[in-house]
Amino acid sequence: MSGDTNDGLPLAILTGLAGRCPRCRRGSTFAGFLNVAPVCKTCGLNFGFADAGDGPAVFVMLFGGFLIVGAVLWVEVMFEPPIWVYVVVFLPLAAIVCLGMLRPLKGLLIALQYRNKAGQGRLES
Numbered sequence: 850m851s852g853d854t855n856d857g858l859p860l861a862i863l864t865g866l867a868g869r870c871p872r873c874r875r876g877s878t879f880a881g882f883l884n885v886a887p888v889c890k891t892c893g894l895n896f897g898f899a900d901a902g903d904g905p906a907v908f909v910m911l912f913g914g915f916l917i918v919g920a921v922l923w924v925e926v927m928f929e930p931p932i933w934v935y936v937v938v939f940l941p942l943a944a945i946v947c948l949g950m951l952r953p954l955k956g957l958l959i960a961l962q963y964r965n966k967a968g969q970g971r972l973e974s
């Protein structure tokens with residue numbers, strides 16, 4: 850069944866990165882740039898379960914930081930440019946890379962949360 854949580858992991862990853870609903874894969878997970886929609890407009894899935902928390906920001910810092918700092922170090926070693934080059938080139942580049950990665954990574958974490966039925970731990974009563 851399409852959208853079943855037992856579907857393949859690569860498909861769930863692609864669905865999440867595209868910001869699509871993890872169940873129907875047609876509707877959007879988002880209402881706005883980073884706000885999660887209350888429900889999927891296509892299949893009605895309630896996104897109340899979706900809580901990516903700080904996860905997307907952590908991965909953005911890891912991957913984006915690696916890319917940008919690596920590029921800065923490479924440019925410094927290879928060309929030794931004046932400081933304004935870093936301000937003009939790498940400051941906007943860092944903002945673009947980080948903001949560009951934030952939404953796909955949030956969608957990915959929500960899709961994986963849905964696929965793995967992840968949620969808060971509960972004690973049986």
Ligand SMILES: [Zn+2]
Nearest residue numbers: 870873889892
């Ligand atoms: Zn849906």
